[in-house]
Structures are given as C-alpha cells and as structure tokens.
Amino acid sequence: MAKLRIERAAAPLWVRPLIPVIAAVITLALTATLVVLAKANPFEAYYYFLVVPLSSWVSAIEVLVKSTPLLLTGAAVTFAFSAGYWNIGAEGQLYAGAIAAAWLGTVLHEAPALVAIPIMLLGGFVAGMLWALPPALLKVKLAVDEVVTTLLLNSVILFVVSYLLNGPWRDPVSGWPQSPEIAASAILPKLLPRARLHLGFIVGLLIILALWFVLSRTSLGLKMRATGLGMEAARYAGVNVGRAILTAALISGGIAGIAGVSEIAGIHFHLIDAISPGYGYTGIIIAMLGGLNPFGVGLAALFVGLLSIGGQTVSRALGVPAYLGDVVQAALLLVTLGAFIFQNYRIRWIADEPRSLPPLPASAENDLETN
Amino acid sequence: MEVFLIGLIAATLRVATPLILGTLGELFAERAGILNLGIEGTMFCGAFVGFVVGGATGNLWLGVLAAIVAGILAGLLMGLLSVRLGVSQHVSGLGITLLLTGLSLFGFRLIFGEPRIPPSIAPFERLPILSQVPILGEILGQYALTYIALALVPVCWWMLYRTNFGLQIRAVGENPEAADAAGVNVFLTRYLALAIAGGLMAAGGAFLSLAQLGAFTYGIIAGRGWVCIALIIFGNWQPVRVLWGALLFGGVSALQLRLQTTGLDLPYEMFLALPYLVTIAALAVAGRNATYPAALLKAYKRE
Known part of the structure; x- marks a missing residue:
C-alpha cells in the first residue's frame, strides 16, 4: 500500500514562498476565536483588519506612518541578531534616542532645519548607542548574558523618562508630565500635504538599504554574519569576535535611537512616557518574520x-x-517560526514496499543477533 | 530602628514572593535546557487569569488554580515550539511573552472595557493568627502564598536533587544525548519541566493581583520576569542561592521604598531603578563564574 512519509530533506523550492502565506492563514484562523469571543463576525472583522486600512489614501498613509518606527527597530534588531548578539533592548534604546531628541529639539531653536535635523538624528543615534553600550561591554568583557541586561535596562530607562517628565522637564505651562515642545526647525518635514507621513519614513527606508549594503557587501558585514553563525568558528577564521559583537550592538542601539528621534520629531513633538507601545519588541517580531533579510x-x-x-x-x-x-502579530511570529521548520521536511508518497527485502549476507545476520 | 528593621524584613518577604515563585519556575525550565523568556508574559497572564477567575467566583484560591492552569498551558506551548519544533528558544520565549501579554490585554478590554481606575477585588488576607505574635507579628503575618513560596524552595531542591525525575531533568539539561541513550524520554521530560515552570511563574503573577495589589494593572509585572532570569544566573542555577538572590532583590526594593520616605532629596525614580541596577551589577560580578546548564538553548533532535 502507498503511504505518506515525512522525511528530513529540503522542501521543494516552490513551497518556500508559500510558507508565510500558509502561516498567515493559520494565524487568522486561530485568532478568529478571539473575534467570535468579542461577538463579531470573523470575516467582517478581517475585512476591517486587512482590507479597509488599504482602501483609502488617508488610512494607507497611516499604515506607512505606523511602519516608520517599525522599519527602524526591525533594522536595529536585525543588525544585532545577524551577529548573534541578542539585543532585546531596542525598546530602551528607542527611549534613549527620544530623550536626546526632546532635549536637542529645544536647545536647537535658533538653528535652521538643515542643521537641526541632522544633529537630532545624530544625537539620537549616539544616545541609543550609549544605552546599548553597558550590556555590550558586559557581554564582551565579562561574558554577561546580554538578553537579561538589555531587558533590565528597558525597565530602567522608563524610570529615567518618568524622572525627567515629573521633574526638570515637566511642562511649565500645562503642568502635564510632558517635555516642552521642540522647535519648529527641529520637526521632521512632512512628505505629503495633510498627512502625518514624515521624513522618518525615508530615513527608515535608507537605513534598510544601508543594512543590506553593510551585511552583504562589506567585510564588517561578513565578519558580523560569521560571528552570528558560530563564534568559535569565526574566531578560528581570524575574526575579532569581540569587536564584531560590540560594533553590531552599538550600531543596533544607534538605529533604535533614531526610531526614538523619528517619533519625537515626526509625530509627538515632545517627550511623553507613552512614546512607544513596544516598538522595540515588535522590532524582534519584524526581524524574525523578515528572516533577518533586510528587504524581508x-x-x-x-x-x-x-x-x-x-x-x-x-x-x-x-x-x-x-x-x-x-x-495577531505575536501569533503570526510563532506560527511562522513553526512553519519554517517544515521547509526542512518533505512529504513523500512511498510506493508499495518491496515484498521481500534482499537477503542479508550471513555475516550481517550474525551481527544483528549478537548486537 | 527595631520597627524599621521589622518592617523592612516583612516587606522584603512580601516583595520577594512573586520573584521566588518565578525563579523556581524558570529554574525548572533552565535545568531542563530551556531558557523560557515567556516568563514575563506567563506572569502577566497569571496575574490576569487569577484576578478574573478569583473575582468572578469569589474564591481567590480558585483564581490561583486557574492561573496555574493557564501557566501550564503556556509552558506546554513553549514546549511545542522549542522542544518539539526546535525553534530558537530566545525568539519563541519572547513571542510567547508578547502573545500572552496581548491576549491578557485583549481579555481585559473585553471584560472591563476602559475603566479610569483599575478594577479591584478584596485580596487575600495575611495569616491572622501569626500577625498577633508580639514584636515579630509583622514579619510572621504574611500571606499564605508567601509561606507556600518559601516552602517550595526546599521542595524544589529535593525534587531536583533527590528524585529520579529531578535527575532526569538535570540530565536532559546537561547532556540530552546521553540521557536519551540511558532511556530518558528527553522530549517528555522537557515538556513536564516547562509545565511545572509555567505553573509556578503564573502563580507568582497571581500573587501580585490577588494578594499584594488586589487589582490588575497594565504595569503589574513591570519586568519582574526578567529579574527572575537574572536572579537565576546570579544564583548559579541552585535553588537555595536563587532564593538569596530573590531576597536580596526584595530587600533592595523594600529598602528603596523606605528611603523614599526619609526625605532624602533624591528623585524617587532613582530608588525605583536601584534594584534593577543592583541586579545588573550582581550579574557583572557573577558573570564569569556562571556555569550554565550545558545544553541550555540547544534544541534536541533525535535522528
């Protein structure tokens, strides 16, 4: 009788692009139960969920606005993960960049936009780097696990923000816990009339391009990826692993810092404690869904x-x-990760087994018995 | 001074309770070779489920039980991903944290809408008889869950080091190939360890909503799960040393609460951040001597 058998072998090439699609369908089927719990029709809900946002210019542009910080945190996480450095601190590094932007944005009120904006972006990059520095140093110098330290620093920076907003930066006019508004020249220019889409989106796209270039076209990228694939092997091949990790960690932190600048100077114009609803963590989802490939x-x-x-x-x-x-985002991540495992398997029809196995040589038969 | 010390010790035990439960849970997972970064979400989910079920039934222990069941399910999901499918432990754990956080918040909105003040219930009471002991009453009069957590430390030690099951857990965390060759079911052992782990973590979360706060807020866990992971490295994967770590963190947290009220002219956020910074410093000291379970983070594949 013919049988289905699952064996370990690369799945046929045409299956691979289908995997994310299959994963998305499974995810939507699973999350439909939640929609039903909320007493709504799943089909109607998914129409509003996936189709309606793209059916008008206004909301389609909002999608791009929402994607702007995600492009940046996704790129940040990808950069670190490619080198095997588990930077889970993009959230904290984003806040570091936001703090720098809120400060520089008020200091630079006399500078023209052409000067102010590059300084803001650079300042956010440096701030993100600085917040990423202690875990990276601890990792490289003292072998302290970076997952834990970057996560703990995410909690710490929220206290820093709270201190700034309730203390020295509290808005003197309204008394709200928000910093003074940044100067008009520090605000990122809008890309379209009457829409919130701002220069940060272009910055995000450029950083994705830069990410691709560095990872696939430079020796730094090669060293980073070698480190990510196997530290020992990379070291043996002559890569300065410590330096590769440190570089990846700092640049990753810097990019996450720019995400903070983009949110302050593009959307909020002052620091509040709810700048990010977890963009740093979402960046991890994005990096993995994209398979650590910049365009993905x-x-x-x-x-x-x-x-x-x-x-x-x-x-x-x-x-x-x-x-x-x-x-849906988190479920999609888990389902996709699970589904990608199956690209290493192949389902095969096994035709009728041969009736009789070829006879074993006598010596082999003896071996089997003695074993 | 005496009053200060007694109050400090009492608060230390209280603050440490969810951390003890969380670290004991994570300990089971890591000794079996699985880093479960789902801990933060599992604690959050435990706090939510415990709060909802405890509030709806009026029976707080039923709430704790429901939280434990939810935690076990979360542990099994982690098992499906990291043990069965061999997905990266870092990513599957973080994914579970994000999923459970999202699910809990979704459920919260569905049940409570958008309340201006967080909903609350009458929480567990501290053990009344022990509270009346002279002088030490404040220290002894803890929540029953605190006593359970403290009692679980020797129980977990005994399970890990004195039972066959514990030996199997440690074996699959150190050398799954050898354990498999010796007839241990690696997958089953890891699943069971993750289920126990999830139940303990969720109980830690339920302590926060059902005992310490009597309410559920968005920031109820506030990184405590990550602290637990740090405490395990600090405690070098030993149940008793991990307990000291939890008490140290609890002590620093309790101390900063008291320092805030002494009128020192420092921002209170500095004190709030202090326990996290102390934890990072402790990790830096413990860093090089940490002896990770040898098979931690490695998926086991049986060919």
Missing part, C-alpha cells in the same frame, strides 16, 4: 504596520479590542 524586514515592517492600523480599525468599527492587532 522592510516588507514585514509594512505588514505589521498594517496589522496595527487594522487592529484600530476593527476596534472602531466592531468594538473588538484593538489588542487583536498585538495578538
């Missing part, structure tokens, strides 16, 4: 941006909590 990461950022806006749209239209978007 870019697409993933746009898609996750759609999921976020979709969540809000469903919430407004049907009263399904907007957190549906967060659940």
Whole structure:
C-alpha cells in the first residue's frame, strides 16, 4: 500500500514562498476565536483588519506612518541578531534616542532645519548607542548574558523618562508630565500635504538599504554574519569576535535611537512616557518574520504596520479590542517560526514496499543477533 | 530602628514572593535546557487569569488554580515550539511573552472595557493568627502564598536533587544525548519541566493581583520576569542561592521604598531603578563564574 512519509530533506523550492502565506492563514484562523469571543463576525472583522486600512489614501498613509518606527527597530534588531548578539533592548534604546531628541529639539531653536535635523538624528543615534553600550561591554568583557541586561535596562530607562517628565522637564505651562515642545526647525518635514507621513519614513527606508549594503557587501558585514553563525568558528577564521559583537550592538542601539528621534520629531513633538507601545519588541517580531533579510524586514515592517492600523480599525468599527492587532502579530511570529521548520521536511508518497527485502549476507545476520 | 528593621524584613518577604515563585519556575525550565523568556508574559497572564477567575467566583484560591492552569498551558506551548519544533528558544520565549501579554490585554478590554481606575477585588488576607505574635507579628503575618513560596524552595531542591525525575531533568539539561541513550524520554521530560515552570511563574503573577495589589494593572509585572532570569544566573542555577538572590532583590526594593520616605532629596525614580541596577551589577560580578546548564538553548533532535 502507498503511504505518506515525512522525511528530513529540503522542501521543494516552490513551497518556500508559500510558507508565510500558509502561516498567515493559520494565524487568522486561530485568532478568529478571539473575534467570535468579542461577538463579531470573523470575516467582517478581517475585512476591517486587512482590507479597509488599504482602501483609502488617508488610512494607507497611516499604515506607512505606523511602519516608520517599525522599519527602524526591525533594522536595529536585525543588525544585532545577524551577529548573534541578542539585543532585546531596542525598546530602551528607542527611549534613549527620544530623550536626546526632546532635549536637542529645544536647545536647537535658533538653528535652521538643515542643521537641526541632522544633529537630532545624530544625537539620537549616539544616545541609543550609549544605552546599548553597558550590556555590550558586559557581554564582551565579562561574558554577561546580554538578553537579561538589555531587558533590565528597558525597565530602567522608563524610570529615567518618568524622572525627567515629573521633574526638570515637566511642562511649565500645562503642568502635564510632558517635555516642552521642540522647535519648529527641529520637526521632521512632512512628505505629503495633510498627512502625518514624515521624513522618518525615508530615513527608515535608507537605513534598510544601508543594512543590506553593510551585511552583504562589506567585510564588517561578513565578519558580523560569521560571528552570528558560530563564534568559535569565526574566531578560528581570524575574526575579532569581540569587536564584531560590540560594533553590531552599538550600531543596533544607534538605529533604535533614531526610531526614538523619528517619533519625537515626526509625530509627538515632545517627550511623553507613552512614546512607544513596544516598538522595540515588535522590532524582534519584524526581524524574525523578515528572516533577518533586510528587504524581508522592510516588507514585514509594512505588514505589521498594517496589522496595527487594522487592529484600530476593527476596534472602531466592531468594538473588538484593538489588542487583536498585538495578538495577531505575536501569533503570526510563532506560527511562522513553526512553519519554517517544515521547509526542512518533505512529504513523500512511498510506493508499495518491496515484498521481500534482499537477503542479508550471513555475516550481517550474525551481527544483528549478537548486537 | 527595631520597627524599621521589622518592617523592612516583612516587606522584603512580601516583595520577594512573586520573584521566588518565578525563579523556581524558570529554574525548572533552565535545568531542563530551556531558557523560557515567556516568563514575563506567563506572569502577566497569571496575574490576569487569577484576578478574573478569583473575582468572578469569589474564591481567590480558585483564581490561583486557574492561573496555574493557564501557566501550564503556556509552558506546554513553549514546549511545542522549542522542544518539539526546535525553534530558537530566545525568539519563541519572547513571542510567547508578547502573545500572552496581548491576549491578557485583549481579555481585559473585553471584560472591563476602559475603566479610569483599575478594577479591584478584596485580596487575600495575611495569616491572622501569626500577625498577633508580639514584636515579630509583622514579619510572621504574611500571606499564605508567601509561606507556600518559601516552602517550595526546599521542595524544589529535593525534587531536583533527590528524585529520579529531578535527575532526569538535570540530565536532559546537561547532556540530552546521553540521557536519551540511558532511556530518558528527553522530549517528555522537557515538556513536564516547562509545565511545572509555567505553573509556578503564573502563580507568582497571581500573587501580585490577588494578594499584594488586589487589582490588575497594565504595569503589574513591570519586568519582574526578567529579574527572575537574572536572579537565576546570579544564583548559579541552585535553588537555595536563587532564593538569596530573590531576597536580596526584595530587600533592595523594600529598602528603596523606605528611603523614599526619609526625605532624602533624591528623585524617587532613582530608588525605583536601584534594584534593577543592583541586579545588573550582581550579574557583572557573577558573570564569569556562571556555569550554565550545558545544553541550555540547544534544541534536541533525535535522528
């Protein structure tokens, strides 16, 4: 009788691009239960979730606005992960960049935009780097696990922000816990009239391009990827592993810092404690969904941006909590990771087994018995 | 001074309780070779499920039980991904944290809407008889869950070091190939360790919502899960040393609460950040001597 058998072998090439699609369908099927719990029709909900945001210019542009910080944190995480450095601190580094932007934005009120904006971006980059520095140094010098230290620093910087907003930076006019508004010249220019899309989006795209270039076209990228594939082997091949990790960690932190600048100078114009609803963590989802490939990461950022806006749209239209978007993102990550395992397997029809096995040589038969 | 010390010790035990439960849980997972970064989300989910079920049934212990069941399910999901499918432990753990956080918040919105003040319930009471002991009453009069957490430390030590099951857990965390050759079911052992781990973590979260706060807030866990992971490295994967770590963190947290009220002219956020910074410093000291379970982070594949 013919049988189905699963064996370990590369799946046929045409299957690979289908895997994310299959994963997305499974994810939507799983999360449909939540929609039903919220007493809504899943098909209607997913129409509002995935189609409505793209059906008007206004909301489609909002998707790009939402994707802007995600392009940056996704790129930041990809950079670190490619070198095998588990920077889970993009969230904290984003806040470091936001603090720098809120400060520079008020200091630079006399500078023209052409001077102020580059300084803001550079300042955010440096601030993100500085916040990424202690875990990176601890990793390289003292072999302290970076996962834990970067996570702990995410908690610490929220206290720093809280201190600034309740103390020296509290808005003197309104008394709200928000910093004074940044100067007009420090605000990132809008890309389109009457829409929130700002220069940060272009910066995000450029950084994705730079990421591709560095990772695939430079010796630094080669060293980083070698380190990520295997530290011992890389060291043996003559790579200065410590330096590669440190570089990856700092640049990663810097890019996450720019995400903070982009949110302050493009969207909020002052520091508040809710600058990021977890963009740093979402960056991890995006980096993995994109398979650590810069262009994949870019697409993933746009898609996750759609999921976020979709969540809000469903919430407004049907009263399904907007957190549906967060659940779908996380579930999509897990399902995709699970599904990609299957690209290493192949399902095969096994035709009828031969009736009789060829006779074993006598000596082999003896071996089997004695074993 | 005496009053200060007694209050400090009492608060230390209280603050340490969720950390003890969380670290004991993570310890089981890591000794079996799985770094479970789902801990933060599992604690959050435990706090939420415990709060909802405890509030709806009026039976707080039922709430704790429900949280434990949710935690076990979370542990099994981690097992499916990291043990069965061999997905990166870092990413699957973080994914589970994000998923459970999202699910809990979704459920919270669904049940409570957008309340201006967080919903609250009448929480567990501290053990009344022990509270009346002279002088030490404040220290002894803890929540029952605190006593359970403290009692679980020797229990977990005994399980890990004196039972066959514990030996199997440590074996699959150190050398799964050898354990497999010796007839240990590596997959099953890791699944069981992750289930126990999830239950303990979720109980730690439920302590926060059902005992310490009597409420559920978005920031209820506030990185405590990550602290647990740090404490395990600090405690070098030994249950008793991990307990000292949890008490140290609890002590620094309790101390900073008291320092805030002494009128020192420092921003209170500095004190709030202090326990996290102390933890990082402790890691830097412990760093090189940490002896990780040899098979931690390595997926086991049986060919």
